Amino acid sequence: MHSDVVASRSAEHRDSRESRTGGGPQLDAVSLAIIEQLQEDGRRPYAAIGKAVGLSEAAVRQRVQKLLDQGVMQIVAVTDPLTVGFRRQAMVGVNVEGDVESVADALTAMSECEYVVMTAGSFDLMVEIVCEDDDHLLDVINRRIRAVPGVRSTESFVYLRLKKQTYMWGTR
Numbered sequence: 001m002h003s004d005v006v007a008s009r010s011a012e013h014r015d016s017r018e019s020r021t022g023g024g025p026q027l028d029a030v031s032l033a034i035i036e037q038l039q040e041d042g043r044r045p046y047a048a049i050g051k052a053v054g055l056s057e058a059a060v061r062q063r064v065q066k067l068l069d070q071g072v073m074q075i076v077a078v079t080d081p082l083t084v085g086f087r088r089q090a091m092v093g094v095n096v097e098g099d100v101e102s103v104a105d106a107l108t109a110m111s112e113c114e115y116v117v118m119t120a121g122s123f124d125l126m127v128e129i130v131c132e133d134d135d136h137l138l139d140v141i142n143r144r145i146r147a148v149p150g151v152r153s154t155e156s157f158v159y160l161r162l163k164k165q166t167y168m169w170g171t172r
Contacts, residue, residue, distance in 0.1 A: 032171040088131045089159040093123035095152045103150045
């Protein structure tokens with residue numbers, strides 16, 4: 001298990017993406033540099049970050065707390081699901097009739113749905129699911145996702161092996 005900063009992908013943290021258009025938190029070069037430092041190592045001491053970005057340890061601590069409070073980033077332990085009891089992962093493409101946003105909100109509320117994104121293309125939504133086993137996956141797809149009002153169809157892509165998972169995309 002290791003710790004990384006994960007730029008949140010959920011709708012509740014939409015503000016950080018809106019900053020480019022003036023709708024959310026404005027991130028200066030120092031805040032972006034702090035984020036990059038934490039993406040490299042989410043456990044990096046504030047003193048070391050301060051040295052790299054030209055701030056005191058206390059100033060870095062305040063900036064990090066502000067970034068967390070604003071939903072710009074999260075500091076989380078990223079695990080390998082297999083090692084913590086989740087033996088089945090899948091990406092599920094979902095086609096929706098009607099309001100995509102309401103279906104996305106319903107799926108976001110399901111604990112097994114780790115990633116929900118509205119898309120353009122063959123599917124209206126792509127949903128990453130993490131489950132204990134095949135029976136659990138079947139239950140989530142068949143009894144819960146397909147039961148959401150507005151879900152027209154699903155297509156499942158079961159993961160055989162995870163080859164790469166990083167959150168080191170930096171900042172812009």
